[in-house]
Amino acid sequence: MNRRDERLIDVARALFAIGLALAAVALALALLGFAPGPALSALARGSLGSSAALTATVLKSTPLLLTGLGVALCFRCGVWNIGAEGQLLVGALCATAVATRFLTDAPAGVLLPAVVAAGALGGFAVGAIAGALRASRGVSEVISTILLNFVAIQLVALAVHGPLQEAAGAYPKSDPFPAAALLPAIGRWHLGIAIAALLAVATEGLLFRTAVGFRMRAVGLAPRAARFAGISPERIALFTLGLGGALAGLAGAFEVAGVTGQLYEGISPGHGYTAIAVALLAKLHPLAVIPSALFFGALEAGAGAMQREAGVPASVTQIVQGIAILVSATFAVAAGRRRGGMAAGAAADAVEETA
C-alpha cells in the first residue's frame, strides 16, 4: 500500500466519520424530543443554503483553521498542545491593546501590521511558556497549556473590566477598533481568511519541504531515534509550541480586527478546543485542516440557524455540536492506529527477553 492509497483511505475514513457524526446529531435531536428532519434542514440551510450562510460558515471556520493548524503542527511533533484557546485569547488581547491603546492614531499601513503581529506574538509567548517549561523542567505541556487557558480567560476578563475597557465604561468590552486597525474586507470576507488559507499551505510546506519540518516529524514519530540523529526533542517542542501559539494568536487577532472590531469576554466560543477535533479529523495534515475547519465552521453556523428556524434551544444545539465533534474526531482517529510492522515487532521484542 503506497502513500496515495493511504491518503484515499484517510479521506474515506474522515467522510465516514462526518456521516456518522450527522447520524449521531439526528439521533440526539430525536432523543431530546426535536424532529430531526426540520432541524437538520435548518442546519444545512444555515451553513450552506445561501451566500450569507456560506459567508457565516467561512467566518466561523477561519479561527478554527488557524487554531487547528497550530494544534495539528504540535500533535505531529508529539507535543500535546491543549492551549489553543488561551493562545487565541491572548492574541486577541494583545491585538486589542495595540489597536485601542498603544498605536491608536497610527496610519493603517503601520497600525494594521502591528495589530496582526501583536496577536501572533501574544500567542507565541503563551505557547513558548509551555514549551520552555517542558524543555527546561520536563513539565507536561498537557497540564501547562490547559492551565494557561484559565490564565488567559481571566486576563481577558481583567483587561475588559480594567485597562482596556471602553471609554464610556458601561460594558465590559474594549473600545471599538479605529478603522485603520480593521482588516480590509470585501463584504464580510476579511483579509484574514485568505491569510489563514495561505498559512495552511505554508504549514504543509514547512512540515514536508524543509529541514526543520523533517526534524519536527522525526521527533513526533520517535523522539529517541531523533536524538540519535542529532535532533533535540526539547528544542523542537519549544519551537513547535511557539509556532502553534502564534497561529492561534493570529486567529485571535483576526477575530477582533476582522469580525467583532472589539474585545469582550467570551469572544471565543471555545474555538481553541474545537481546534483539537479539527486537527484530528484532518489526520494532522495541514492542508486537510482546511476542509475539516469548514465542516466544523458549518456546524457552528448551522447551529445558529437551527436555533432560529427550528426552535431548537441554544443548549441543545451546543449538546448536538459537542456530540458531532466527539463522534467525528473519535472515528477519524480510532481506526487509524498504526498496526503491524516494526511497532508490533518492537512490542514482541519487549515481551521476548529481559532475562
Add this chain to the structure above:
Amino acid sequence: MHSAAVSAVRLRGITKAFTRNVPVLRSVDFEIAAGEIHSLLGENGAGKSTLMNVLVGLVRPDAGTLVVAGEPVEFAAFGPARAARCGIGMVHQHSALVPAMTVVENFAFGDPDGALLFRPARSRSAVQALAERFDFEVPLDRRVEDLSVGERQRAEILRVLGRGARVLILDEPTSVLTPGEILRLFESLRRLREAGCSVVFISHKLGEVEEIADRVTILRRGRVAGVLDIAEADARTLGRKMLGRDFAPLERAGRPSVAAASEPPLLQLHGLSAPGATEASRLRGLELAVGAGEIVGVAGIDGNGQRELEEVLAGVRAPSAGGLRIRGEAVAPGARSLRAAGLAHLSGDRETSGLIAGFSLAENLILKGSYDDRRFFRRGCLDLAAARAAARDVAARYDVTPGDPDADIAVLSGGNAQKLTVARELDGDPEVLVAVNPVRGLDVGAARFVHERLIERRAAGAAILLISTELDEVTALSDRIVALVRGAFVPIPAGADRAEIGAILLGEARA
C-alpha cells in the same frame, strides 16, 4: 530423588515465534518436580523469560502442551488468572507492589476473596501466619517504598504465596541483592522447598545456580541445551552448555597493515565515565584504543553499561569525566559533532534508536543528515527527490526489499530494515564505526550479511568497536576482546576459552 518425584508442572514441545522466521522457543520441554528448586539458565535472548511468560499465562505458545499436577491444561483457556488458580506465581524483576501502600494493604489489594471490599485488617493475620511459617522477616505495616530492596522482594514473594502459589518463579532475584541478602533469600527458598513448594530460579550466575538449585535446565537460542542434576554438573560444564560453540567461523582476511605506532589511534576512550541507569551500569573510567583495520569487541551481559556506552558513543549521553578522541583529537559530546568527526553508529535497536517507523525508506536514509548533508538538505529545504533517488540506489545495492523509497519502513522485516541501517551508516565509508548488537533479531542470512560488511570495513582500514551481548559474535569478529563488567573494562587474555570468558563476564573471575 528429584527426577523421580511427582512433577508439579510439565511443559512439552513449547514453540513460539513473535515475528516470522525468528522463533524464540523451539519445541522446548520443561519439567518442574514438586519440592525442588529448579534453575533455568541461559544467555540474554535464550528464551528464558518467554518460557516463563508462557507458564504464567502472559504469552500463548504456537504449539505445545501444559500439564499442571497431573491435569492437562488447554492453552486456549490459559491466562494469568487461570495460572494463579493453578498455583503458579511469578516474582518479576520489577516490583509489582504499590509503593505508597503498606505490605498488609498490598496483600489485601488484589485478594481474590476481597474483590469488592478493601479490608487490610482481615489480611493481616493471613500475612503474619505466612511470614512466620516461612520465617520471612518483613515489616508488615511499613510502606513498600520505605522498605529495603531485600524486604521488598520478601514481601513480593509472600504476596505470591498468599495467592496460593505452589510453583514460584523468581526472575533473576539476586540481581538487586547484596551478598548478605542473597544468603537470606536462599534460606527462604530452602524453607519453601521443605514445605513442598517448587521454585524456578532464573539466573545466568553459575555460582548461585550451583549453590541453590537441585536441577538445572539450560536454554540456548530457544532450545533446551541440557537438563542436569546439579550433582553431576560443574560451573564449567554449565557455562559451556549455556554459551555453546557451534558457530561457523567467518572468513576473515589476515590483519591489514596496522598504522605506524606513532600515529594516534583512530578511536580512543580516555578515562570515560558516565552516569548509568543503575549502579551496575555506571561507566567507570574506561580506557580503550581502536586502531585502523581493527575490530575490538566489547563482550558483556546486558545491564553492565552496554547501553550507556552506546549512548555516549552515539552522543546522546554526556560523559561525567573523560571523553572520546578521534584521530587523536578530542570530540565535543553530541551526536552531530561525533558524526561530523567521522564516527558512524550501527545499532541493533532499530526500533528505538536507528530507524523511525512512519518514515519512508528515503526519509530514514537521510535521517542523520538534516543539519549538514548538502545532498538532501540545502538552504533549509528538503530535497525529497534526491532522497528517493538515493534510497532507490541503496535498496538495489544492499538488496533491501521492498525497495520502494516511499514505503513505510515499518513494513520491512528486521533483516531488511537493518540492511537499510547498514547502508546509511557504511555507505559514506566511515573511518570509525561503533556497532552495537548489530544483528539482534536477525535470521542467519541477514546476520551474515551484516557481519560481512563489518569485515569489509575492517579490511578497508576502519576502526570498529563492536559492543555485543552475544559472545559468539564478539569472538568470531574481533581482533581483541575486552569485557564490560559492572561498567568497567576487564581484559580478556588472548587464547581464553569460552568457559573462561563466560566466567569473566559473569563476574565470577578476574583475569
